[in-house]
Amino acid sequence: MMDEARYNPLVAAxxxxxxxxxxxxxxxxLEADSTGDMVTLTSSSREKCIINTQRAVxxxxxxxxxxxxxxxxxxxxRTWKDDKGKGLELYAFVAGVVKHLTGQDLVYPS
Numbered sequence: 001m002m003d004e005a006r007y008n009p010l011v012a013a014x015x016x017x018x019x020x021x022x023x024x025x026x027x028x029x030l031e032a033d034s035t036g037d038m039v040t041l042t043s044s045s046r047e048k049c050i051i052n053t054q055r056a057v058x059x060x061x062x063x064x065x066x067x068x069x070x071x072x073x074x075x076x077x078r079t080w081k082d083d084k085g086k087g088l089e090l091y092a093f094v095a096g097v098v099k100h101l102t103g104q105d106l107v108y109p110s
Contacts (some may be wrong), residue, residue, distance in 0.1 A: 002058045002073065011053050011072050014060060015039050018051060018094055021108045029102050040102060041094075043101035049094060058084065060090060064097035 018039055022032035031042045038052040041064075049064035060071045060080055071080040071090045080090035091108055098106040 004055070004058075007055070007058045007073070011060065013097050014052070014090065017091070017108055021095075021106050022098075024107065025102070025104065029104065030098065041098060041101070043098075046099070049097040049101065052092065062090065062093060064094070065100050069093060076100070 019032050022041055023071055029044055033040045041049040051062050054061050062069050070083045072083045075080045082088035095106040
């Protein structure tokens with residue numbers, strides 16, 4: 001298992017990237033809030049996408065669109081992938097939830 005010294009900066013970078021993408025939205029369409037170990041994206045219909053840390057298992061968990069997906073960091077691809085091997089990637093999954101909630105694309109900064 002990854003140690004905390006490696007995990008913490010990866011989580012911080014993921015949260016920063018998601019928040020930067022959400023900041024491009026009109027706040028009447030999508031609001032983004034960050035509180036320590038959690039990022040909450042809330043649509044105008046009050047539906048949510050919640051991304052939070054699970055430090056004990058060194059994962060990020062995402063709840064949205066009626067699903068809860070757990071993501072592990074994959075060193076080989078340098079991204080977060082679902083822990084069930086379904087081929088889901090964190091940023092694409094969050095973008096899909098936001099598209100469902102708002103009808104708009106979540107575009108991540110380069």
